[in-house]
Amino acid sequence: MTIDHDNRFKIFWEFFIGILATVVAIEFPLRIVLGYEIMEFHAYMNAIITLCFGLDIYLGFNTNTQLQGKWVTDKRIIAQKYYRKWFLIDLLAFIPFDWILCIWSSNPTSYALLRSIRMIKVFKMFNYRKTWMHILSFNDSIIRLGVFLYFIMLITHWFSCGWLYIRSDEDEILGINDYILSLYWCVTTLTTIGYGDITPDKTKISQVLYTMIVQVLGAGTYGYIIGNIASVLASLNIAKAHFIERIGKINTFMKAQDFPITLQRKVNDYYSYLWETRHGDDDVNMISNLPESFRLDFAYHLNKGVLEKVPVLKDADETIIQDLALRLHPHVFVHGDTIFSEGEKGHKMYFIQQGTVEILQKEHGRVAILSNGDFFGEISLLLDTNRNATVRALDYCDLYSLDKKSFDGVVSQYPEFEK
Amino acid sequence: MTIDHDNRFKIFWEFFIGILATVVAIEFPLRIVLGYEIMEFHAYMNAIITLCFGLDIYLGFNTNTQLQGKWVTDKRIIAQKYYRKWFLIDLLAFIPFDWILCIWSSNPTSYALLRSIRMIKVFKMFNYRKTWMHILSFNDSIIRLGVFLYFIMLITHWFSCGWLYIRSDEDEILGINDYILSLYWCVTTLTTIGYGDITPDKTKISQVLYTMIVQVLGAGTYGYIIGNIASVLASLNIAKAHFIERIGKINTFMKAQDFPITLQRKVNDYYSYLWETRHGDDDVNMISNLPESFRLDFAYHLNKGVLEKVPVLKDADETIIQDLALRLHPHVFVHGDTIFSEGEKGHKMYFIQQGTVEILQKEHGRVAILSNGDFFGEISLLLDTNRNATVRALDYCDLYSLDKKSFDGVVSQYPEFEK
Amino acid sequence: MTIDHDNRFKIFWEFFIGILATVVAIEFPLRIVLGYEIMEFHAYMNAIITLCFGLDIYLGFNTNTQLQGKWVTDKRIIAQKYYRKWFLIDLLAFIPFDWILCIWSSNPTSYALLRSIRMIKVFKMFNYRKTWMHILSFNDSIIRLGVFLYFIMLITHWFSCGWLYIRSDEDEILGINDYILSLYWCVTTLTTIGYGDITPDKTKISQVLYTMIVQVLGAGTYGYIIGNIASVLASLNIAKAHFIERIGKINTFMKAQDFPITLQRKVNDYYSYLWETRHGDDDVNMISNLPESFRLDFAYHLNKGVLEKVPVLKDADETIIQDLALRLHPHVFVHGDTIFSEGEKGHKMYFIQQGTVEILQKEHGRVAILSNGDFFGEISLLLDTNRNATVRALDYCDLYSLDKKSFDGVVSQYPEFEK
Amino acid sequence: MTIDHDNRFKIFWEFFIGILATVVAIEFPLRIVLGYEIMEFHAYMNAIITLCFGLDIYLGFNTNTQLQGKWVTDKRIIAQKYYRKWFLIDLLAFIPFDWILCIWSSNPTSYALLRSIRMIKVFKMFNYRKTWMHILSFNDSIIRLGVFLYFIMLITHWFSCGWLYIRSDEDEILGINDYILSLYWCVTTLTTIGYGDITPDKTKISQVLYTMIVQVLGAGTYGYIIGNIASVLASLNIAKAHFIERIGKINTFMKAQDFPITLQRKVNDYYSYLWETRHGDDDVNMISNLPESFRLDFAYHLNKGVLEKVPVLKDADETIIQDLALRLHPHVFVHGDTIFSEGEKGHKMYFIQQGTVEILQKEHGRVAILSNGDFFGEISLLLDTNRNATVRALDYCDLYSLDKKSFDGVVSQYPEFEK
Incomplete structure (x- = not known):
């Protein structure tokens, strides 16, 4: 065992x-x-x-x-x-x-x-x-830097002990204070500060040679640390850096073209929302980069919550839900965006993951308000009719859509579900 | 409230x-x-x-x-x-x-x-x-560097005060001069210059230990600054750097292939123009990267000026102009370029955002000169005829084109506009 | 004027x-x-x-x-x-x-x-x-570094003069030696070496303050230089670096998969050839990135030499050659590669820019050897027959091909040329 | 010769x-x-x-x-x-x-x-x-760094000799100890540590000037080393860095979306496998980036081992195997994945390069276990029938697939093979 x-x-x-x-x-x-x-x-x-x-x-x-x-x-x-x-x-x-x-x-x-x-x-x-x-669950480069700092400390300690050993006379009795002074010399040298208040005895070649070794290794490690800290810091927030660069570009563009302030604000708020809710990662992108074997698992775990709330799917087989999950497509709508308009041809059903939408009809005005977990437009998956209402986002809305073609494709594979 | x-x-x-x-x-x-x-x-x-x-x-x-x-x-x-x-x-x-x-x-x-x-x-x-x-509206990395320099200054101040505190005897009365010397020691150490004219009293372990702390932290921050200044500088003109790299590549290529000097100059002048007027950003590219919700808004603000000058669109509904705006396509023509030739099949209408073009007819020579805000080729959107004139750029020309298919698509949605 | x-x-x-x-x-x-x-x-x-x-x-x-x-x-x-x-x-x-x-x-x-x-x-x-x-015609980053080094030198000079001014007593007469010592102090400080053999007089606050300013600015510029030298060096051979990375990847792959040594050598020699003849740049790629206006000019200058050698094109209009030039497609063949085989359907004519090929026929063996400036396969542009010979590269061959469709497209536009 | x-x-x-x-x-x-x-x-x-x-x-x-x-x-x-x-x-x-x-x-x-x-x-x-x-077969940047360090050592040696030469009086007899002290001064200066225990004689301008030269060159080379070590280290494991970044991104995503631990583990193990067996390189990707001339050679060497084990291909012409090799497509399956199910339409044959699969039939349960060098699904290349068994991976499986269309295309070119 x-x-x-x-x-x-x-x-x-x-x-x-x-x-x-x-x-x-x-x-x-x-x-x-x-x-x-x-x-x-x-x-x-x-x-x-x-x-x-x-x-x-x-x-x-x-x-x-x-x-x-x-x-x-x-x-x-x-x-x-x-x-x-x-x-x-x-x-x-x-x-x-x-x-x-x-x-x-x-x-x-x-x-x-x-x-x-x-x-x-x-x-x-x-x-x-x-x-x-x-x-x-640290970033690998943080761990590498940590291990590196650990060994820097040990090496500083060993260099200090070596200096003490080479400096001391045979029968001198050394104490902790001597060690601290030795450590002080070592730190002063390794950081390339080099006060020069403690230097090798020029008449003892061993001390001079030892100092040179510490200096050369010290300069090397110091250069390595500098390069590493910089690259670790860079790698830590590479996602955020890309995101900020993108926003910066759009802002420069909007300013150069004299866009109205309200639109500039709207765009910036939208990107803040995007960052805070999904850290600039895009679900679809993420899944499409995965090996085939995992795509189904991923899509299922992301979307099953949304799908299971649909009454007709409650008793459906898990494999159907998996198949449908893989075919959902995410959208983000901003406050005021029209998701679809009354009278349009409809091909998609929508699931609200997060956010609020209002259902408007020309005759009756606002008919309903839907939010997290609700869905709408489901008729268009079954019948070939025009939309009977307009749907507008009241908020940032994370929606998933399922189009008729995908739905029909899935359903046709499960004849017992077609009842 | x-x-x-x-x-x-x-x-x-x-x-x-x-x-x-x-x-x-x-x-x-x-x-x-x-x-x-x-x-x-x-x-x-x-x-x-x-x-x-x-x-x-x-x-x-x-x-x-x-x-x-x-x-x-x-x-x-x-x-x-x-x-x-x-x-x-x-x-x-x-x-x-x-x-x-x-x-x-x-x-x-x-x-x-x-x-x-x-x-x-x-x-x-x-x-x-x-x-x-x-x-x-600073770049985020400049702000970060600024905040960092601010704290570096504070830390230097605190380190100096600490050094003064540790160095001074109980009953000594300290003045501003003592503080300046302490600051001097701190700066000398943090910049890793380390003259060594002021060093800790080796008999007082507290001073030696304090110096070591300042040295280690100083070397670290110094490395961080170096890495940061370099990366901030890099990020500040990343757009320009890309642009210059592209020009450099083209120049190397033209030299290697012995292109005539006049062509080389023409290409370089063109890129200067491109940089000064739009900083290497490409309208179409910019808009296509935006989320759907903003594309319409962006295109509208960019192009409405161009479209509103067209007489037939003056009284048109804003939604029509928005729809058309999204379908405009930008072009840049260099002095001497032929935009279209007499007798060709025409499918596009052009709007001049900036620049001058001449209208030439085989029989009459130069018929007209058009510039900012003018448009030409509008007949091809309505009738299926050949071009009745040649149009040539006299200058750098920023044009927007609208093709027949897009125009018909938009018009068909607005029956009342078709009159 | x-x-x-x-x-x-x-x-x-x-x-x-x-x-x-x-x-x-x-x-x-x-x-x-x-x-x-x-x-x-x-x-x-x-x-x-x-x-x-x-x-x-x-x-x-x-x-x-x-x-x-x-x-x-x-x-x-x-x-x-x-x-x-x-x-x-x-x-x-x-x-x-x-x-x-x-x-x-x-x-x-x-x-x-x-x-x-x-x-x-x-x-x-x-x-x-x-x-x-x-x-x-230097790289922009070299010039930037040059200007920067120039100012570093001036600033060092100014700092030295300032140090001399602050250090000297009123009535002391200073000579060039004093200036050199001042310069020495300045260089020692700016390079962060800081011997400490010349330090400010601690009783004179002005000297202490001046030293601090030089130290802070010195550390900053030093960091800037380090960052800049590194980035300039990087940008100088970015093309080569990409190229070497690509070769490195292929070599690793070939070793991991135990490819025969002769094939590994062949691949490496091929890439050497590619680098030495075109510095990793790809003609087609280069041209496709250019704005429309320049594409024609570029293609014409690259390819006219090849086309003008064809007898039938000698008296052709320049516009025809321009049009054909834009439609040529470059190929590289390695020693031993078969360009086409006897009996195949042929759709392309080839122009040899550089290299040697042999024409083989099943019945007669080697029929001819063609090299720089020659062309072959021209029959396939005019008639719809099978290849009547095999063509094999004897060397690295830079060929341009012109396919039937492009040729027909060009010719149809120039009816007088069809004779 | x-x-x-x-x-x-x-x-x-x-x-x-x-x-x-x-x-x-x-x-x-x-x-x-x-x-x-x-x-x-x-x-x-x-x-x-x-x-x-x-x-x-x-x-x-x-x-x-x-x-x-x-x-x-x-x-x-x-x-x-x-x-x-x-x-x-x-x-x-x-x-x-x-x-x-x-x-x-x-x-x-x-x-x-x-x-x-x-x-x-x-x-x-x-x-x-x-x-x-x-x-x-070192990385080019390692060699460059090596050559650079070699010259740094030589330059340090030369600087030391120069210092000895400039420092010594005419008739002084110098020994190896003097050289070591000179080297010590040189190292102390070049590493920018600058103890200041050996400094130029201020009354001798030649020493002061020499020191300045060493300092300026020293600071420059030191900056260059720092920049270089960092970039060499970065380039050494760029492939691994990309790989780790990808895994990091997926892990962050899985954590944010609360994926079950078992799925997270499975994904991580899969990527470990991918890294250890093929260092993140993808065969298909690698080959598609090669120039045409080498693609055939590469594909042949990668896949011939797999193909030669198929009985019907044993006596086949090498050109057929080459042609087929170019058409194989690699797949990776994870333990438990279903490669195909009984009753499905089949269009592909599979070759097992590494790994184990089980053949299941609804009526008989597990029928067989196949592993390295075996192949299955070959009937689908010849007849248009449904799969008569389910195949499931028992392990990580590296498979190559060959689809019917490719196979037919190859076979049709070799009529003698069709028997």
Whole structure:
């Protein structure tokens, strides 16, 4: 039995391991550089980390994985994919080099590099990206920026520890204040501000070389951040930007052609409405871009509410409603627009999704007011008569229309429905 | 009775409150840091601010608000939206903590944070953005950049005050010069120039930490500005850029193919004309992108001037003119172009919006010159004859054409017009 | 009589005035700051400048100007446009404040600002941009960047002079070395490097404030440059970038689908050919985007060379060739492609613009080899027979085809040609 | 006989010359600045370099070159192109100025500039770009960035040597430590960090001027890098970005319309599948954008595997398979989709490229399971009957369909196949 990819415990576990790996990545280099003792606390901590990282390996072999869009539960395939991707990193992070060194060597502090191998676990953060994107339903570029900022912080920390290590004399005892000054130097350099109040000792080549590395990498990452923030911000509201550009163009045009102010206002209000109710997305457009397989599902979910209110369809088969749903066409009418006029040839029936319309007859004036969930013009689907009333929008109206041809096409397929 | 969103007083009031909030945001932290006395002047100022901010809350409950593109006047709905959005901020800015502290405490200066809560009002600037965009008819990205620069200035001010606060000893008396030096440090850091002539005292961790915060935030905002200026500049003349790109492409092509210089000039002059008269926008294109509801209105406003000059249409019904307007098709002709030739079959009538044409007949040579507001070829709409003259453009000509089919379609709908 | 906009002298004059204005913009502030004497040389120089700037005003009233794409020679309209745009600047630059001050005042050096008004002439550079774009046929964005760099240099110079002015004591005598150090400070600050080896005297608020202004403006312009260089570089080879992207996509696709190497090479070579011969532009595409008026001209110039080689068209009227030119359709064939096969129905005649083809007959094998300027398949335009040979490309072949329907359409319009 | 452009030796030689030129570009200026002796080692090195650069000229005259997409082997044309492009640089790099100076002058070190001419060879790197792009099949923008970083490194090195040269006194003996400090200064400046711990001696104008040059160029290149890294990163995953944007849009839409979670998951899984199997590229789309000449080749290579498994086509002519291949149409079906239903009119035959389907009959239930390489519905191509079974996808299925009309069209052209 394997763990499902959507399992709550799995998500929590990933979060927990992420925090643990972060703690390791921060605490280990600090411990090595500041050189404080391996106290009892550290022994316990090491034990917990080793245990959790071991458990993580076990879970890695038992969690569903996605292959070509399908979720695989076959343990053999899971193991294969795990071996190829994360097993080595998980294993290296699991091995408690600290303890092994304690047994083998009398002076474990000198094996700094070997002991810091454990920090490698932090790179599994890249793996968790996908899960979090799913859970938090964030934009992918925000997550990417987040992961990037996370690693910038870690790298700043590591650079600071390195600077402390290279700067300090052998027998100096360093405290947290030294670390903060080191971090200060690192931040000043990475942001390219470079006060120059802390600089490498020119007589020690190692310090000069180290500074150069930090500067070059710092300038690179800084450039990367700038480029990224700009592009993330751009991608966040690309839909709105397109929308605003369109309105801007229309407004420029209307001004250039001296359109009356009332018309300009009307157009602007209309676009505000369009944005607030559907974010510039167009139902029809959206559905037509989908693969065939999903079009029916989408149309059904969008339109079934509208259709189910029609009495004659209440007891109809679901497949009929699905078929009709795919054939509905959305319209938006503005206050005052005439939807159809008395005496016209009618070919369409309308469903009101949202808004209010009035039914007018030349002889009787306003006959009725219809609103959300109502429908009108249904006679034209059955008989070939002229419209017997005028319908006018009293409000912004989201209507769906169904034309005679589509209706006849659907009905002819379901002979039992024709009664 | 509620205040209309386009009310002049409301716009003035927003402007006034904006200035007041800015003054508060600048003066309050300065007063706290420099520690000057709460004199009579401040008492009066506080009273005025409290009064105005109170009035602003009252107005917030009584101003029309936009919901899904519709302007709402129902006070209940206005209040609901106001509670959800700005009420808390307005309330916090309204409460005169200064006075309350004066009553409760003997040493009010120590409650720096509590007193500076009032500055929160400055965030209402975001709310005014929309109004100003409407009034000043600026591009949205310019406004965004403006708001951003405004907050950059405020943040620089706040950072400077903070630096002064952290740097100064308890009993030092600070003057405006100290503030300017502090501002200087802040600007030097935020622009990432970092002279390093003023740096934190390394023995005081608070100063080092504060510097790091300013550096990190400074580098971030700086990157953001760079990205933003570039994109605002790009968006400002996107239409022109497209236009220039098109001309550039044509020029490259003409050069590569060794076109005669005179033709190259002619093409370039034509595009200059196109740009200066219609900014690369195309009437037909613009209208076809509009929702159905507005197409008629747009076409009518664009073309009615042209149509009303036709004698036979002078007394015609407005609906006929509207219908015809929607069917006009714009053309541009260059000096020397033949619009139609004698003897051709004619299907279109032309209206001259701007420019000059000459009417030529094989037998008589130039018969007439027509210009702005004139029309020609009207016989072809009524009779099925050949053109009895050649028409040639003497100039850049903006013409509208109306073809027989459209005309007949419109006329047939209005039997009384057929006389 | 007015000066034509393409007049050589006018272009030279603009260039000369540009240099003069630059000299003024550089020399005037230096003279004021370094305080060197107004020697005889300066008197002569002033006289020349005044003379030339005066002449420039005269020419401004007598040079053709472009209005709505048309070149205007009417002096009244020219003067109107000149008054509205450049007259004030030209006038201010013309007035020799130096001399006037010499007469009025005993200590002319103190009126620094008044004397430097002349530098305003440098802004006419913006006006020359269009001429230079025309002459040098540079990309507009390169010119924009050039103008921008020019002003960056001037601003750096002005900032340096200002720094020298603010820094220096009253009675200090400054030399060119002081200017260079000032320039050094300015460059260090504007590039945001900020060594901090030259910083404002903290006791003099004017220096601190001046430094802040330079820093803020410097950071802004720097950001602008970065954004601009990037976008100019992007726009320079946008055509190539699109082309490379397309090839990249096809290559990825071919690799993913394991296409044979020889086919991959063939495709890549084909695209190299396409790029080198027509820079990714497509004749047909280019022409179809043009306004109607130019389509005929373009097609004629592109194709007449091909058509004039056909014997039967040699004596044909130019209008026939024009009409046929518009109906030619370009094709590219790769080595080995069969253009048509023996026995097929033929509807098209082909003209070889560039390349070699072989004519094969089943019975006789290779019958002929045709190359640049030749044509084949002409029988199919006249008679309704099957192809009597196979034609195969031996090389990359740029062919134009003319189909029977187009040919018949053209011929029917010219009855005298049908003989 | 000339060397082929794809010759292995040629690629290796270019790589070798590239390394040699890099060594020269690094070692020569160092030798001049640090002033170490021309030992025996250098004599040998010089000899090798002269030899190799000479050989490179010889090879330049004997390597195929590409002209208008065709590979030219004619030595005269190769030489012509070589003279115009690289001959001068190769020649200058070939001449051993060192030896000539040794003979002519007693103090060769003073001719620094003349001796460093050899470094010019490094610019041939630009020429190798194309080869490497071909070999490593990297994205063009990565290569461009690589070449750019390479030159940034060289320029940093050259700037450092220049700084050392300008800074040092005549008779000072410089070591590698001095070079490292010089490099440190250069990196600090180019990254715009500017500590200011090493600054020019203000009394020496040459140092001040040199610093300014480095600063200005440094700021420019830095801006260029930032712009470039951002655009390279963007171009690298433009396909993925488009894909993610599309999914993002659909997800937003589904959430806004309250679609059931299971449908949302299904849609997301489907898009994962689409991405992993075909990277968002669409076969049909890809082929329709190709020039006619390649469409047949592409379609054949994509589909022949599918077609050759059909028994009746096994012995068919290759041209038939090619013709059929061009007419196949790809489909993707999701688990549970019905491909066709029993009793429907059938017009298409299906080939399974990947996936599993089940054949169901109303009377017998599941009749068969078909998978990769199988096909079904073939009867509908031959007879005009209704489907005798329902086919449902059990999995993601990549199918190709062939409809009756296409099949008939192909078959009618090959009468011998109709048996």
